[in-house]
Amino acid sequence: MSASTDYTKLAIEQIMSAWKTQTKAVDDMLSKFSTEQFHSEIAPGKNTGIYLLGHLIAVNDNILTFLGFERSYAHYDDMFVKNPDKSGFTFPPLEELKIAWYKVNEALTKHFSSLSTEEWFTKHTAVSQADFEVNPQRNKLNIVINRTNHQSYHVGQMALLN
Amino acid sequence: MSASTDYTKLAIEQIMSAWKTQTKAVDDMLSKFSTEQFHSEIAPGKNTGIYLLGHLIAVNDNILTFLGFERSYAHYDDMFVKNPDKSGFTFPPLEELKIAWYKVNEALTKHFSSLSTEEWFTKHTAVSQADFEVNPQRNKLNIVINRTNHQSYHVGQMALLN
Numbered sequence: 013m014s015a016s017t018d019y020t021k022l023a024i025e026q027i028m029s030a031w032k033t034q035t036k037a038v039d040d041m042l043s044k045f046s047t048e049q050f051h052s053e054i055a056p057g058k059n060t061g062i063y064l065l066g067h068l069i070a071v072n073d074n075i076l077t078f079l080g081f082e083r084s085y086a087h088y089d090d091m092f093v094k095n096p097d098k099s100g101f102t103f104p105p106l107e108e109l110k111i112a113w114y115k116v117n118e119a120l121t122k123h124f125s126s127l128s129t130e131e132w133f134t135k136h137t138a139v140s141q142a143d144f145e146v147n148p149q150r151n152k153l154n155i156v157i158n159r160t161n162h163q164s165y166h167v168g169q170m171a172l173l174n
Numbered sequence: 175m176s177a178s179t180d181y182t183k184l185a186i187e188q189i190m191s192a193w194k195t196q197t198k199a200v201d202d203m204l205s206k207f208s209t210e211q212f213h214s215e216i217a218p219g220k221n222t223g224i225y226l227l228g229h230l231i232a233v234n235d236n237i238l239t240f241l242g243f244e245r246s247y248a249h250y251d252d253m254f255v256k257n258p259d260k261s262g263f264t265f266p267p268l269e270e271l272k273i274a275w276y277k278v279n280e281a282l283t284k285h286f287s288s289l290s291t292e293e294w295f296t297k298h299t300a301v302s303q304a305d306f307e308v309n310p311q312r313n314k315l316n317i318v319i320n321r322t323n324h325q326s327y328h329v330g331q332m333a334l335l336n
Contacts, residue, residue, distance in 0.1 A: 019295050025311065029316075030319045055334045058217075130181075149188050153188060154188050164327045165329060165330035169331060172216070172220055
């Protein structure tokens with residue numbers, strides 16, 4: 013490792029690896045937990061597993077918007093992001109959510125790999141040019157760093173379904 | 175942002191920012207939750223808050239070893255890392271753990287800021303030179319990326335003490 017450009021590429025790759033690790037953690041729970049487990053609460057009175065799964069699908073799908081691509085599951089936002097669990101929505105069946113989970117991750121993988129090193133450091137779509145100039149951390153790469161930690165947070169909770 | 179060296183520095187700064195965000199999340203819980211809350215389980219039959227706090231202190235303190243510095247709380251490993259909760263250990267009082275939490279974070283902040291860009295990409299102490307050459311991701315920066323996600327995972331669980 014000699015050139016600094018390589019370091020930048022390596023740092024991005026490491027951030028992508030951490031993302032993949034968290035995605036795999038959810039994949040593993042999808043294989044491991046029963047439908048009944050997904051419909052139970054992580055702790056008494058707290059969120060259900062199915063709500064958290066829907067929440068991760070919607071939030072991850074919205075990463076595409078932040079990166080300047082089109083998302084597919086904006087219709088999940090009301091149910092899984094804008095309103096808390098147990099707000100009276102009829103959730104899609106677990107099988108539908110599983111398909112959505114894999115489709116969103118497929119789209120993210122495709123679009124992540126389409127971005128050049130320089131593009132990762134351009135502003136994400138929800139920040140103004142002026143605010144970005146004040147804080148260059150508000151770039152596309154930061155969305156992935158933050159959403160990886162967001163996913164870890166909920167993976168820790170979903171692990172309690174076991 | 176023009177030179178690639180700046181991108182590398184920026185990527186490291188973003189990873190450090192994510193670390194600080196997770197550290198602040200624990201700080202906030204230390205201010206917010208009562209001693210009784212810390213001694214309760216995150217869910218029936220699962221870990222207690224105080225165990226998870228001790229676990230984060232020990233794991234974070236051990237980051238220093240991976241980066242080649244001296245750690246201070248190796249004596250917490252038996253209680254909080256090598257053995258599960260409810261193994262018969264008498265935990266230190268919450269006040270002692272709070273002090274340990276802040277001391278570990280102070281040491282991490284100091285040592286993180288002492289590393290140069292190049293040093294972040296050198297191998298961590300638990301990987302052999304041969305293995306590192308095969309996978310250059312096994313560097314010091316990766317320890318922070320992974321431990322940030324580890325912290326998010328448990329922060330998600332500790333949030334249930336509320």
